[in-house]
Amino acid sequence: MNGETETWPGAVPSFAEDEPDVIRIAAVRGLGFAAPLLAVDEVRAARREGTLRLRATKRVTASDPYMAAHFPTLTVFPGVFIVETVRQAVVLALGAEADGLEILQLRSARFLAPMLAGDLMTLEAAVEERDGGRYQVNATCWRDDGVTTAKVRLEMGPLGEPDA
Amino acid sequence: MLDHGALRALLPQGHPMMLVDRIVHLEPSVSVVGIKAISGCEPCYRDLPGGLPPERYAYPASLLLESFGQTAAVLWLSALGGVRDDQVLMLGAARGCRIIGRAYPGDVLEHRAHVSHVVGDNVFVEGESRVGDRLVAVIESMVAVMRPRAV
Numbered sequence: 001m002n003g004e005t006e007t008w009p010g011a012v013p014s015f016a017e018d019e020p021d022v023i024r025i026a027a028v029r030g031l032g033f034a035a036p037l038l039a040v041d042e043v044r045a046a047r048r049e050g051t052l053r054l055r056a057t058k059r060v061t062a063s064d065p066y067m068a069a070h071f072p073t074l075t076v077f078p079g080v081f082i083v084e085t086v087r088q089a090v091v092l093a094l095g096a097e098a099d100g101l102e103i104l105q106l107r108s109a110r111f112l113a114p115m116l117a118g119d120l121m122t123l124e125a126a127v128e129e130r131d132g133g134r135y136q137v138n139a140t141c142w143r144d145d146g147v148t149t150a151k152v153r154l155e156m157g158p159l160g161e162p163d164a
Numbered sequence: 165m166l167d168h169g170a171l172r173a174l175l176p177q178g179h180p181m182m183l184v185d186r187i188v189h190l191e192p193s194v195s196v197v198g199i200k201a202i203s204g205c206e207p208c209y210r211d212l213p214g215g216l217p218p219e220r221y222a223y224p225a226s227l228l229l230e231s232f233g234q235t236a237a238v239l240w241l242s243a244l245g246g247v248r249d250d251q252v253l254m255l256g257a258a259r260g261c262r263i264i265g266r267a268y269p270g271d272v273l274e275h276r277a278h279v280s281h282v283v284g285d286n287v288f289v290e291g292e293s294r295v296g297d298r299l300v301a302v303i304e305s306m307v308a309v310m311r312p313r314a315v
Binding site: 027028029035068069070074076078079084087100103105107108109110111114159 | 208213252260
C-alpha cells in the first residue's frame with residue numbers, strides 16, 4: 001500500500017496524509033453474514049466533518065468463490081461483486097455502528113471497464129449518515145492501471161422488514 | 165420456456181455462478197420470467213456459522229441482483245443474438261434497484277423482467293423479484309453491454 005496513494009486518481013489528500021489504520025479481515029466467516037466472497041482485502045477509513053471516507057482494495061482472484069464460473073474461459077470480476085465490495089467496506093469501516101445495516105437500494109451503478117484476474121481494484125467511498133440510521137454511499141473504483149472501472153451509489157440501512 | 169439444459173447452453177456463467185434455474189416464460193425481446201431456488205448449499209453460505217440472527221442468512225443483495233440480471237440476460241441474448249467468442253456480456257449500468265425484503269435458503273425467487281426501451285445495442289430492462297406473494301426487489305432499470313474480450 002505504501003507509496004501508492006498519490007497515484008490514485010481522485011485520492012483525497014487529507015485522507016492519504018492521515019494513513020488511518022488498515023482494517024483487515026481474514027475470511028468470509030468473519031463478516032458474520034452471507035456473502036459471495038471476501039470482496040475486500042483491506043479497508044482504511046477516516047471521518048471528515050461528519051462524512052466517513054473509506055478506501056478499500058481487492059485483488060481480483062480467480063480462485064475466490066464463484067470466480068471460476070464468471071466466466072469459465074475468462075475471469076471477470078462481476079459488477080455486482082463491486083456492489084458487494086462497497087457493502088463489505090462500509091460494514092467493516094463502520095464497525096459496531098454497522099450492526100443491522102443492509103443494502104436498501106442500488107441507486108445507480110455504472111460499470112465502465114472490466115477487471116480481470118490479477119487486477120487490483122481500489123475503491124474510494126464517501127459515506128454520509130441520514131435520518132433513520134440510513135447511509136448514502138458514493139463510491140468510485142479504479143484498476144491499478146488507473147482506468148476508472150465503476151461508479152456506484154448505494155443506500156444502506158436497517159431493512160425493517162417484519163420477518164415472515 | 166427454457167429448461168435447465170437450454171439455460172446452461174445460453175448463459176455464459178458457469179456453475180455455481182449461474183443463478184437462474186429455469187425460465188418459465190419467454191417472449192423474446194419483450195419479457196421473461198425466471199426461477200431461482202436458493203439453497204444453503206450455495207458458496208455464499210459455506211463459511212457462515214450457525215446461530216446468528218436470522219437476517220444474517222439473507223441471500224446477498226449482490227447475488228439477488230445478479231440472479232435478476234441473468235434472467236434479464238435471456239432477454240438481452242435473444243435481442244442481441246448471443247455472445248460472440250470475442251465478446252463478453254457485462255452489466256453496464258443499473259438504477260433504482262430497491263431491496264424490499266429478504267430471501268433465505270429454501271425460498272424460490274421469481275424474477276419478472278421486461279424490456280423498457282432499446283437504445284442502439286443497449287437493451288434496458290425493468291422488473292421485480294418475488295418469493296411467493298412477497299415482493300423482495302424492484303428493479304427500475306438495468307442494462308447490459310457487450311465488450312470486447314481483449315482489454
